Amino acid sequence: MTAKRHHVRGFFAGLFLGLGVALLLFVLGVLPMTVAWLGIVTLVGIVLGVVLAYVAPVRAT
Amino acid sequence: MNRTIRHLSLVTLAAAAVLVPSAAALAADATGCSGSVVSMTADGAKLDAATAPGAGGTADNPLKLDPGGTVAWTGSSTTAITGGTWSVSALGVTLLSGDAANTEKKTSADGTTDLSTIPALKVLLSGSTKIPVSGTITGTGGSCTASGYVAGTGSLTSAPLFWIGSVLALLGLLLGVSVLTGTKAVATTAAVTSGGAAS
Secondary structure (H helix, E strand, O other), rough: EEEOOOOOHHHHHHHHHHHHHHHHHHHOOOOOOHHHHHHHHHHHHHHHHHHHHHHOEEOOO | OHHHHHHHHHHHHHHHOOOOHHHHHHHOOEEEEEEEEEEOOOOEEEEEEEEEOOOOOOOOEEEEEEOEEEEEEEEEEEEOOEEEEEEEOOEEEEEEEEEOOOOOOOOOEHHHHHHHEEEEEHHHHOOOEEEEEEEEEEEEEEEEEEEEEEEEOOHHHHHHHHHHHHHHHHHHHHEEEEEEEEHHEOOOOOHHHHHHHHH
């Protein structure tokens, strides 16, 4: 038996979540709107998404 | 008013509104010029103020602007800058720009700028968004460079970026949930083969 993981889906999950959170932090005035912050927050989201795909618990079929 | 001086003052406005990034948390700064600015709402009520060099316009204390309001400004340069160009930009987008002839060789000016004439500000300054702004004027006789931060005062729900961010974040969360629910144990080819042989 092996686990079927979704790394690409995790990548896009992190990408969208990172971009969304970055925009919300900008609009809330928590972070200044700069390309650097947009990149950092998005990158963190992508890393979390991919890591999630790797460590997600395996469910029985 | 001399058009060039107006442009110089707009750059000074940026100087008053922003900071050199390394000094962003300390005080507004400008090189080759100085000035002050008072921002007002569309109704004419005073909103915020900043001076450069001086207080305001920092990352921690950005100059609050009403995209539909106005700013009253005063500015001066250390030398008369003639025959040059000027620009004010945010996030790499040029908001205002033009030529700076300054044939009268003036070094100071004041006036009022209507922010509603800058459509990009309505999007960039939605919600409480704070953005870095930079301005420069370069010509014969010297130059003026400034950078710092301005912030919006609008409501969150009126900010397009708020809704775009919310949708993206929700989409990301849903995809994340699908990653969790979609991670399942599957039989390998070897397992299937051995299972088939056993039966």
